[in-house]
Amino acid sequence: MAKGESPLKQFEIQSIVDINFLGFDISFTNSALWMTITTAFILIFFTVPFLKAKKTNSLSDLYPTRMQVAAELGFNFINSLLADTVGKEGKKYFPLVFTLFMFILFGNLFGMIPYSFTFTSHIIVTLALAMGVFIFVTVLGFVKHGVKFFSFFVIPGLPVYMLPLLIPIEIISYLSRPISLSVRLFANMLAGHTLLKVFAGFVSALGFFGILPLVFIIALTGLEILIAFLQAYVFAILTCLYINDALHLH
Amino acid sequence: MPQLEQVEFFISQLFWLGVFFVILFTVLTYITLPKIRAFLNQRDNFVKSHISRQDELIKKAESIIENYEGKLTEAKNQASQIINDAKDKALKESEDLIKATEEKIQLEIKQTEERVSKEKDNAISELNDQLKDSATNFLSKITNIEKSNINL
Numbered sequence: 001m002a003k004g005e006s007p008l009k010q011f012e013i014q015s016i017v018d019i020n021f022l023g024f025d026i027s028f029t030n031s032a033l034w035m036t037i038t039t040a041f042i043l044i045f046f047t048v049p050f051l052k053a054k055k056t057n058s059l060s061d062l063y064p065t066r067m068q069v070a071a072e073l074g075f076n077f078i079n080s081l082l083a084d085t086v087g088k089e090g091k092k093y094f095p096l097v098f099t100l101f102m103f104i105l106f107g108n109l110f111g112m113i114p115y116s117f118t119f120t121s122h123i124i125v126t127l128a129l130a131m132g133v134f135i136f137v138t139v140l141g142f143v144k145h146g147v148k149f150f151s152f153f154v155i156p157g158l159p160v161y162m163l164p165l166l167i168p169i170e171i172i173s174y175l176s177r178p179i180s181l182s183v184r185l186f187a188n189m190l191a192g193h194t195l196l197k198v199f200a201g202f203v204s205a206l207g208f209f210g211i212l213p214l215v216f217i218i219a220l221t222g223l224e225i226l227i228a229f230l231q232a233y234v235f236a237i238l239t240c241l242y243i244n245d246a247l248h249l250h
Numbered sequence: 251m252p253q254l255e256q257v258e259f260f261i262s263q264l265f266w267l268g269v270f271f272v273i274l275f276t277v278l279t280y281i282t283l284p285k286i287r288a289f290l291n292q293r294d295n296f297v298k299s300h301i302s303r304q305d306e307l308i309k310k311a312e313s314i315i316e317n318y319e320g321k322l323t324e325a326k327n328q329a330s331q332i333i334n335d336a337k338d339k340a341l342k343e344s345e346d347l348i349k350a351t352e353e354k355i356q357l358e359i360k361q362t363e364e365r366v367s368k369e370k371d372n373a374i375s376e377l378n379d380q381l382k383d384s385a386t387n388f389l390s391k392i393t394n395i396e397k398s399n400i401n402l
Contacts, residue, residue, distance in 0.1 A: 011252040013259045024261050031259070032266035039270045047282045050289055056296040075286050095279040103274060123253050124260050125267050132271075190253070 007197035011121055030117040038106045046071045085240035086247065093243050100129065101236035108189065108228030121189035123182060130182035133239050141246035152249045181238055188231050192224045
């Protein structure tokens with residue numbers, strides 16, 4: 001990073017191919033490029049090991065390849081996550097949770113590569129994902145329960161005179177779900193990458209003593225990779241919980 | 251902050267997010283995940299079938315062991331039976347032999363005794379005859395009486 005450059009410059013979107021469609025600017029940007037890379041990587045990572053995988057007919061077929069083990073790990077991780085939070089009914093929503101988790105996880109992880117771009121550090125992207133989840137679970141709730149879905153806002157076993165106070169609180173907390181979901185992911189990515197850039201600036205500014213922030217950056221990079229995973233996990237588990245709420249109300 | 255300043259790229263970002271998310275979701279839903287699930291299910295079934303077959307084989311082995319042990323005890327019983335029979339038979343045979351031998355010996359003793367007493371009688375009567383003869387001779391010589399007239 002050149003001196004005096006803002007640590008926020010890394011979040012700038014640059015158009016790679018200018019595209020204008022019906023008056024809308026849908027230019028292919030660096031953000032779109034890393035979405036492409038993420039999508040392609042996930043598809044290759046999970047599809048290719050199973051293309052050649054032959055059926056298990058003998059004991060010697062039981063040994064999977066390394067890539068297969070890695071793919072199975074991701075598959076089973078989301079599978080058990082969904083089974084633990086939603087239960088058997090959750091199997092239907094497995095592809096959605098899996099796609100969300102992997103898209104965010106690899107978006108975050110690829111963002112850790114120097115000079116890359118983290119598309120999950122943009123509020124518009126995370127908000128779109130969170131709104132998608134929010135609209136999906138709300139529609140799901142109405143499809144499953146019809147008008148009874150509104151009973152979700154009434155906490156059972158509460159005295160009647162408390163309801164006028166608590167129903168608005170419940171509704172507000174429900175409506176703020178997409179905001180908290182998107183801001184959590186966006187803010188974590190923003191803060192982490194900004195912090196890394198700020199300390200990277202110190203490395204060159206301090207000369208020989210720059211070794212100290214350098215060591216700190218190495219540790220911080222490890223922490224950021226953890227956060228990259230953790231935020232994808234939080235997004236996925238909250239999606240599971242919202243699906244569970246929509247299916248079972250209380 | 252570019253996230254809030256570069257409003258002109260919002261539509262582009264949303265558009266490409268939609269495109270890639272839908273591509274990813276569709277391919278994962280209809281190709282990748284069913285493939286993985288089918289593979290894992292097939293493998294689970296294979297492992298399960300092997301486990302059930304293993305249980306079957308263990309049961310079979312246990313029944314074979316039971317059968318074997320039953321036969322072993324049966325054979326042991328038979329063997330001890332045979333040994334006992336043989337012992338009894340041998341004992342009886344030896345007892346019979348001893349008895350027969352004893353009887354034979356008794357018989358021989360008896361016969362010998364009879365023979366001895368007979369011989370003794372013979373000897374005594376012979377001796378008597380000889381004594382009678384010599385006494386007769388002696389008397390005839392002394393008395394000059396014909397031998398045939400002397401009756402002792």
